Structure formats: C-alpha cells, structure tokens
Amino acid sequence: MSKILSTYGPLLLRAMGQTLLLALYGLFFACIIGMIVGIMSVIKNRVCKGIALVFVNLIRGVPMIVLAYFIYFGIPYLWNTILAIGGLTLSALEAGTICLALNCGAYMAEIIRAGIESVDIGQMEAARSLGLPYWRSMQRVILPQAIRTMIPSIINQFIITLKDTSILSVIGFPELVNTAKNVVSKTFMSFQTWAVVGVMYLIVILILQQAAKIVERRLKRGHRSL
Amino acid sequence: MDTEACRNVKIRVQHLCKSYEKLEVLRDVSLDVFEGEVVCIIGPSGGGKSTFLRCINRLEEYNSGTVYVDGQNISAKGVNINTIRRNIGMVFQHFNLFNNMNVLNNLMLAPVDLKIYSKEEAKALAMKMLDRVGLADKSNVYPDQLSGGQKQRVAIARALCMRPQIMLFDEPTSALDPEMVGEVLEVMRELAADGMTMVVVTHEMHFAREAADRVLFMDDGQFLEAGDPDSFFGHPKNSRLQDFLKKVL
Numbered sequence: 001m002s003k004i005l006s007t008y009g010p011l012l013l014r015a016m017g018q019t020l021l022l023a024l025y026g027l028f029f030a031c032i033i034g035m036i037v038g039i040m041s042v043i044k045n046r047v048c049k050g051i052a053l054v055f056v057n058l059i060r061g062v063p064m065i066v067l068a069y070f071i072y073f074g075i076p077y078l079w080n081t082i083l084a085i086g087g088l089t090l091s092a093l094e095a096g097t098i099c100l101a102l103n104c105g106a107y108m109a110e111i112i113r114a115g116i117e118s119v120d121i122g123q124m125e126a127a128r129s130l131g132l133p134y135w136r137s138m139q140r141v142i143l144p145q146a147i148r149t150m151i152p153s154i155i156n157q158f159i160i161t162l163k164d165t166s167i168l169s170v171i172g173f174p175e176l177v178n179t180a181k182n183v184v185s186k187t188f189m190s191f192q193t194w195a196v197v198g199v200m201y202l203i204v205i206l207i208l209q210q211a212a213k214i215v216e217r218r219l220k221r222g223h224r225s226l
Numbered sequence: 227m228d229t230e231a232c233r234n235v236k237i238r239v240q241h242l243c244k245s246y247e248k249l250e251v252l253r254d255v256s257l258d259v260f261e262g263e264v265v266c267i268i269g270p271s272g273g274g275k276s277t278f279l280r281c282i283n284r285l286e287e288y289n290s291g292t293v294y295v296d297g298q299n300i301s302a303k304g305v306n307i308n309t310i311r312r313n314i315g316m317v318f319q320h321f322n323l324f325n326n327m328n329v330l331n332n333l334m335l336a337p338v339d340l341k342i343y344s345k346e347e348a349k350a351l352a353m354k355m356l357d358r359v360g361l362a363d364k365s366n367v368y369p370d371q372l373s374g375g376q377k378q379r380v381a382i383a384r385a386l387c388m389r390p391q392i393m394l395f396d397e398p399t400s401a402l403d404p405e406m407v408g409e410v411l412e413v414m415r416e417l418a419a420d421g422m423t424m425v426v427v428t429h430e431m432h433f434a435r436e437a438a439d440r441v442l443f444m445d446d447g448q449f450l451e452a453g454d455p456d457s458f459f460g461h462p463k464n465s466r467l468q469d470f471l472k473k474v475l
Contacts, residue, residue, distance in 0.1 A: 129315075131336060148326075
C-alpha cells in the first residue's frame with residue numbers, strides 16, 4: 001500500500017484532479033442544458049415540450065458508455081468520413097465533457113421540471129392575477145421555491161455525475177480509473193491500487209455531501225423568519 | 227345600489243361559454259356589474275361559480291363570449307392582459323401568499339416589480355394596507371407563521387396594494403376555521419362600504435344577505451336566479467335555489 005502511495009500517489013492525485021476537472025466542465029454545461037430543457041418542459045408551448053421530452057428520453061434510454069463511444073468515435077467518423085466534410089477531431093476531454101453534459105443535463109432537466117411542478121399552481125395564479133408577466137412570476141415566485149426542493153436531488157446528481165466520469169476511461173481520458181488501470185498493469189498490485197482509488201473517490205464525495213448539507217441548512221434558514 | 231342614474235358598468239360579461247373537453251362548465255352566461263356594486267354568487271360546488279369568476283381576469287380562458295372590463299374587451303387582439311389584471315384584485319380560497327417572501331415583500335412585489343411605485347412608496351402603501359386589515363405588526367413574518375384568517379387578510383391587502391378598482395373573491399372563507407371567518411368577512415364588509423366593486427363567490431349566506439347589492443344563484447353553468455338579497459333569500463322562485471337554500475340555511 002505504501003509503495004503505491006509513495007510511487008504513484010502524486011500521479012493518482014493528478015488523475016483525481018483530471019476527474020474533478022472533467023466533472024466540473026460536465027456539470028457546468030449540464031446545469032445550462034438542464035435549466036433550458038427543464039423550463040422547456042413546463043411551459044405551455046407544445047413544440048418546446050416535445051423537444052424536451054424527446055431529448056430526455058433519448059439520453060435516458062442510452063447507456064452512457066454507448067453515448068461516450070458515439071460522441072468520441074461516431075460523430076467524427078460521421079463528419080469526416082461519411083459526410084466527408086473533414087477536419088473534426090474531438091479530444092477526450094471535449095468528448096467527455098459533451099457526454100457528461102448531455103447525460104447529466106437530461107437528468108437535471110427532470111429534476112428541474114419536477115421541482116417547478118411541485119410548486120402549487122396557486123402561487124403562479126396569484127402572481128399572474130397581480131399583473132406580473134409569466135417570466136417575472138417564474139423568476140420571483142416559482143423558481144425560488146422550486147430550487148429549495150431541487151437542491152438535494154441536484155447534489156445527488158452531482159455525485160452520480162462525478163462517479164460517472166469513470167466511464168469515460170473507455171475513451172482514454174486520463175482520469176482516475178484510467179490512470180489506476182495503467183498503474184495496475186505496471187505493478188500488478190490491483191488490491192492496493194483499487195483500494196486507494198476507492199478511498200479517493202469516497203473522500204471527495206463525502207466532502208461534497210457535507211457541503212450539500214450546509215447549503216441545504218442555509219436555504220431552510222432563509223425560508224423561516226429573518 | 228339605490229341610484230339608477232349614471233351607473234358605470236365595470237364588468238360586462240356576454241354569452242360566456244366554457245367547456246373542458248365535453249363537459250360544459252359555463253353555458254351562455256351574461257352579467258353586468260356596476261361601479262361600486264357588490265355581487266355575490268352562490269350555488270352548489272361544480273356549478274361553475276369559480277370558473278366564471280376566473281374568466282373575468284382570464285386566469286381561465288373561455289371558448290366563446292366576451293368579457294369587458296371598464297369597457298375593454300379583455301380577449302381582444304393587442305390587449306395586454308397583464309395591464310388589465312393590475313386593475314382587478316383577486317383573492318383565492320387557499321390564500322396563495324408567496325411562501326418565499328415575508329408579508330411585506332408579498333405586498334410590495336408586484337407594485338415595485340411592475341414599476342408602479344418606488345420602493346419607498348410601495349412600502350408606505352403596503353404598511354397602510356396592512357394596517358387597514360389589522361396586521362401592521364406582521365410585516366416581517368413569513369406566511370407559514372400566520373393563521374388562515376391572517377393569511378387571507380394579507381392576501382386581501384396584497385391585492386389592494388395594486389389599487390384595483392375591482393376585487394374578485396373566490397370562496398375567500400371556505401378554507402378557514404370557523405372562528406376565523408368573521409375577521410375576513412369584516413375586512414370585506416369594510417371594502418364594500420368603501421365603494422369597491424366586488425364579485426364574491428361564497429358559501430357565506432349571511433354575508434351575501436347583508437353585504438351584497440345583488441345575489442346570483444349559479445348551477446349547471448347558468449345563472450338560475452338573480453335579485454336583491456331580500457327577495458332572493460326571502461322569496462326564491464327557482465326550485466333548485468329553493469332546494470339549495472333549504473340545505474344550507
């Protein structure tokens with residue numbers, strides 16, 4: 001164990017950094033996608049609703065590993081060879097980010113949709129009856145209440161996405177699992193290596209959960225009296 | 227209303243029809259409400275009272291017919307419904323106070339956000355309205371810390387902060403514990419006495435009897451009887467109204 005830590009510790013730590021970087025990029029775009037698609041699925045417009053529904057079901061219906069292969073290998077092949085436009089190369093980081101953003105974005109969209117729908121319809125009606133336009137009512141009344149109920153699910157989704165980065169080892173991104181595989185193939189110390197990797201994930205996720213608890217508590221406090 | 231002369235029609239509803247799928251909720255309903263008039267609508271649940279009320283500010287869209295508020299067709303092309311709604315306060319059965327804001331911000335949100343008043347003006351107005359409903363000391367409290375009666379009084383104050391000329395009440399006391407009904411009705415009585423044009427859907431027969439200028443009975447999506455409170459309650463002609471009154475009085 002100590003040999004793994006002393007020799008490969010820095011390497012594994014750097015790989016953890018790559019994992020976090022990938023997760024961060026992915027989550028950033030996932031939040032944007034989730035917000036847009038989530039809102040598209042609650043507004044009255046049928047076309048918007050339809051697009052959101054197809055997107056969410058498509059992504060949820062395809063395993064992330066297939067999505068990863070499809071984006072990393074399939075899309076450039078389509079562009080360069082089948083369509084013969086040429087010139088498209090995706091780095092593993094780019095493909096990984098797109099993959100995470102799409103996958104996590106679809107789930108975030110569902111969380112956001114459910115959060116908005118959990119707010120009593122009367123809140124919107126009261127806001128509209130005062131003459132507030134739809135979007136202002138959304139911003140000032142509905143979303144602040146919806147976000148409160150969404151926070152636990154969103155944090156949960158963050159954790160899942162962080163763990164899902166390990167799937168992207170299949171497209172060669174040098175994140176933690178991929179790096180650990182290389183370490184094992186050099187040292188044959190699979191027990192020690194995977195134990196260290198497991199603990200590293202665990203620590204990061206425990207920290208994230210603690211942060212989540214603090215955020216949740218603060219939101220609850222804000223809801224009560226000043 | 228005692229004076230027949232120079233009565234302004236504030237709300238004119240003509241041949242209103244509304245259906246959900248096959249279910250007809252409103253069947254060719256017409257009504258004129260005059261300035262300063264208090265109209266109470268009573269009737270059994272599912273008879274279309276609330277739907278009718280909600281059509282007046284287009285919270286509910288209707289299939290055919292016309293609604294004029296202050297002479298303005300609220301469904302006409304180019305009409306901004308948000309502007310019309312500013313002039314029509316609405317009070318809901320379940321209060322619908324904004325749970326994410328304290329009482330003061332509930333009252334100030336729309337006037338400030340719509341740039342009708344500056345923050346200072348809106349705050350002064352909000353405090354005045356809270357005082358009017360007897361809750362000036364609750365301005366910093368959140369809705370979940372208020373009793374039902376207090377919530378409804380705040381909801382009335384919130385609507386009044388837009389300085390509406392018309393107030394719609396959708397069963398404002400139906401969700402209240404019996405001992406809290408009085409305080410809300412009291413506020414409504416004062417409003418009526420101040421000359422507010424009011425349309426009230428209610429199950430409070432006593433309120434209808436003493437505060438209304440006109441009472442209407444709605445069932446099956448139609449007004450089956452209308453009249454001044456005395457004749458309406460004293461000598462109901464429609465048989466369904468007679469049955470209904472027998473059950474509720």
